[in-house]
Amino acid sequence: MDTDGLERIIVSLGMFIIDDFQFHDDDDQPTGKILPPQESSCLLAAEVVLLPAEAVGMIVDRGNDFPGSIQKQLDALGHHAWLFRDNNERVTTRALNSYKGDRRGFQYTTPRIRLTPRDLIGSDFQRPKMLHFICSPTRAATIVSEIKDEDGWNPITIYEPIPDRCIPEELPALINVLPSISVLSPNAEEALSLLSIPGPPTKTLVEEACGRLLQLGVGPQGEGVVVIRSGALGAFVASKGREGTWVPAFWNGDEDLKHVVDVTGAGNGFLGGMAAGLHITGGDTYEATLYGTISSSFIIEQEGLPHLTQRSDTIGHLGEYWNGDLPHRRLKVLQDRLQKVT
Template sequence: MSGSRAFVTLGMFIIDEFTYADENGEPTGKTSSSQENWWRRHLCNGWSTDLVRLISFVVFQCFIMAFMYFARLPPHQVGMIVDKGHDFPPEIQVELEKYGSDMWMFRNQPEALTTRALNSYRGDIRKIRITPRDLNGTKLEQPRNLHFICSPSRASVIMSEVNSVPGWNPTTIYEPIPVGDRCIPEELPALKDVLPSISILSPNAEEALSLLSYSLPPNKISIEHAASKFLELGVKDAVIIRSGAMGAYIITSDRGGRWISAFWNDAEHVVDVTGAGNSFLGGLAAGLEISGNDIYEAIFYATVSASFTIEQPGLPILTNDGWNGDSPFSRLDALKKRH
């Protein structure tokens, strides 16, 4: 059973709700472009027009794009648990299964509400935690690549469960939970404890500097220092710091550090960065599968994966040629030519 799937995430399925308000918190009446209308037409009949409800959750974007277009892997090579509360819209399950029903493991939670997040950045509701034990005995158990996003303390619990499974040695891709929650200096001791078990550590720049008590805002020099420090603290394979318009900085002990530029860094193309980090890391996992675990090659796939996510609120539009009418392979070639 070990390695039956290429990639599984322990991230939660979240239905995002987007609101638009001015500096005083008053609704602006702003809509969310054609993406909003697409989801409303296909999924959201009868839902309030005061909120834009789009599906945007941990690494879903990159499941389809990175694996089905880059790696040409069928849906049964990727997986995610979807916890369905009693309010779960049945139309969403129908749409998800169109991408490949075998990638989803739906779990009914009749006594609970479906996890939702309010993207006004004033708060969210996230109740159900997913751990490696939830994969045991299921079609998702023992994947080759395992992604998780949580606090350092929680990461220690996850890795203890991974290490308790005989013969399972996945590539672990750890994304610390965002600033303002657990990427704080007080979590650094817990992070030090778990880093020797982590294959790839990938915070964003603000998270990295906050954990190490470095000054903000980030710049390339401080980001490089932070990445070197995390490597020194014991990360097994690589540190990748996702740095927005500056791109991404990767460092390993045997090949040194390198910057990879962002595919887009202009206001015309960067519409909404929600989910970009998740898509980046899913694309990274796809790149590892394709390249035979060459992480310096995989980071190009990661960057392209994120480029589609930031072009609109919510999910990219799936087309016959790729996403948003563009081919991931074309973007991959263009990005490589820049370097």
């Protein structure tokens, strides 16, 4: 029931969270760095980079403390992308991102509002073509069961395991839900932890983890996709019957380090872009991974969400520029780079 007249392509069940930040050095002393609260909507921001706001969706539970500055940023991305639910009896969900040297901690500081497909019933976001969720394997099973309860709805499911539940004890629950997952995407550390593979991530270990996850049976008849997001190493994507492939990070050279400002939300941004890419390319998982790579390149260039401006090119065509650049220009750069390698 889409009152905008455009079927929703992608909806995320990820919670909208206001992130607070704390920066300490390796000796746990404050560094003096201060960041204002940031909204954690990188997945939707990445999708809007590639698709119209009317095609994507995310629920925003606004509490009585919702900052006007964040509201302006959401409105700038397109008001159609958000389903606002107001409750003046509670505060907005918040989390603390604590940095100690290069190590990042994450903890919720207010009660969470967990979302399931039932929260979409009766809204413009009901029954999208693709559904993204980030949660424990146990909660993923609940989400999948609600999808099956709605006759005739068979969305592409994009599952991002929540970091603190990527532990060996959760592997049996993950195995149970995998046949209902179209795209499984942990990051490298999470994949190794789930499978009890020791050591820091390397390309060899990531490839091993990806192969083992595929063997567990991702998707109906094992036809799903595994994408392991591996930071500066890039992303490794593989599926049944198709050899795994590395896609390098867009910013991956020493001269590119100046573009890597804040990696918070890079994984979400990658999956948002990949979901958009799956739609744009008609389901080509490899090409969609390129779109994910491009989207995350915009997320990490600044603290918070990328900046949108409208500009005219040399022949007068108006275009949307993100951080002063065009997404499809970056996509062409990445494609050309890969062609030279092959």
